[in-house]
Amino acid sequence: MADITIAELPKLYENMDEATIGPWLVQVGATVHKGDQLVELITDKTVLEYESPCDGVLLAIYAEEKSTVPQGYALCAIGPAGTQAPDLSESNAAKLQAHLKDNALDIDIGSFAHTAPAAPAFKAAPAAKAFAKQQNVSLEKVHAFCKRDTIHRKDVEDYLASIAAAKPAPAPKPAAATTPTAADPIAKRVALVTGASGSIGSEIARQLATAGIALALHANSHPESLQALAQELTAAGAECAVFQADLTDANACKSLVADVLAKFGRLDILVNNAGCIADATVAFMTDEQWQRTLAVNLTAPFLLTRAVSMVMARRRWGRIINMASDAGRMGAANRANYAAAKEGLVGFTRSAARELAGLGVRVNAISPGFIESPMTTGIQDKRKQELLHNIPVRRFGNPADVAALVVFLASDAADYITGQVISVDGGLFIG
Numbered sequence: 001m002a003d004i005t006i007a008e009l010p011k012l013y014e015n016m017d018e019a020t021i022g023p024w025l026v027q028v029g030a031t032v033h034k035g036d037q038l039v040e041l042i043t044d045k046t047v048l049e050y051e052s053p054c055d056g057v058l059l060a061i062y063a064e065e066k067s068t069v070p071q072g073y074a075l076c077a078i079g080p081a082g083t084q085a086p087d088l089s090e091s092n093a094a095k096l097q098a099h100l101k102d103n104a105l106d107i108d109i110g111s112f113a114h115t116a117p118a119a120p121a122f123k124a125a126p127a128a129k130a131f132a133k134q135q136n137v138s139l140e141k142v143h144a145f146c147k148r149d150t151i152h153r154k155d156v157e158d159y160l161a162s163i164a165a166a167k168p169a170p171a172p173k174p175a176a177a178t179t180p181t182a183a184d185p186i187a188k189r190v191a192l193v194t195g196a197s198g199s200i201g202s203e204i205a206r207q208l209a210t211a212g213i214a215l216a217l218h219a220n221s222h223p224e225s226l227q228a229l230a231q232e233l234t235a236a237g238a239e240c241a242v243f244q245a246d247l248t249d250a251n252a253c254k255s256l257v258a259d260v261l262a263k264f265g266r267l268d269i270l271v272n273n274a275g276c277i278a279d280a281t282v283a284f285m286t287d288e289q290w291q292r293t294l295a296v297n298l299t300a301p302f303l304l305t306r307a308v309s310m311v312m313a314r315r316r317w318g319r320i321i322n323m324a325s326d327a328g329r330m331g332a333a334n335r336a337n338y339a340a341a342k343e344g345l346v347g348f349t350r351s352a353a354r355e356l357a358g359l360g361v362r363v364n365a366i367s368p369g370f371i372e373s374p375m376t377t378g379i380q381d382k383r384k385q386e387l388l389h390n391i392p393v394r395r396f397g398n399p400a401d402v403a404a405l406v407v408f409l410a411s412d413a414a415d416y417i418t419g420q421v422i423s424v425d426g427g428l429f430i431g
Helices: 089-103 126-135 139-146 153-166 199-210 223-235 250-264 287-315 326-330 336-359 381-388 399-409
Strands: 005-008 018-024 037-042 047-051 056-061 068-070 074-079 190-193 214-219 240-244 269-272 318-323 361-368 421-424
Touching (some): 047 287, 068 089, 126 139, 153 287, 190 199, 199 269, 223 240, 336 421, 361 399, 399 421
Parallel strands (some): 190 214, 190 269, 318 361, 361 421
Antiparallel strands (some): 018 068
């Protein structure tokens, strides 16, 4: 035992007391080095790869995939080749039993002591409890379905999916020209598009709807335009819902994601399209102009990404698409606040992409140049002609040019693309 290291489930963060074992990345008998990734650990707050604490040979695996184990549970044994791993089944069972006893559901059986069954020996994660309550689902039924000691939100989702699958299929209806076939890989997914009432946002929504994606449409300043868009998409056969939220408010961003999940039961794609400008020279720019521009264009994408990242990670699939700008890449006179926010969004995109890539979530940014929209309608003809001389394709873009790239990045076809910033600018920025 002196040369054998027993790797136990560590405390990954405050209040964490258990984790679900994901795929083991090495097999018994394999040589490992300190820092090598051994196994994926899944909790309500994070998914990460547990690293080997030492060099040696993986002698035994004690924690099986898909099992939920408490902190301190022996995961595996590492030691010299040919060494016999200890039998820790009894100590692990004792730790698990103690954990279940401490976390079992508290049920007052009182006068039913002689006839009532024992209290269920399972617990439910907070996210699972909240989602089950939203969906009016019995956790006891979910437990009977998944047979797990600890119920997570994904278990509730799987239970609901099994019920839906068991229902008789409705009579087929004539399909519209834009309705995706059952084989369409992105059908049934849900996208949240912020700033969907604008010219670019509304076109993104239209093209995502044509691809068969259900839509959560967000606006703050112009909800009346959003209602008109929702009516248009619904009439065309799309599934959509309208949401209003002030994205400069952290709680509002969190509530927005929760409301989308409550409505659709899932959220697969986030398009951070909402933006604003408040032009002024640096010398005369007010604090409010600076702070609000950064809040809408940079902080809001962070708040929403934070809220959706683990939702997507638990499904092992997700797409986050941020709307940057060539104003950030090239600089823009009188728009230092906007340029700073958009270029900051580029750094955020690349960082989030590195963090989430292993969890099946892809994060990319689109950098539009001059696009025909309310933001460019005020450009005088003479100035516009000057700008066109610097655009190789000799025209401004249109919202459809941007939306087409969003649909691609949101698809399975873009699975090997992450952390990228792609210009849609007719060649204005050729770096």
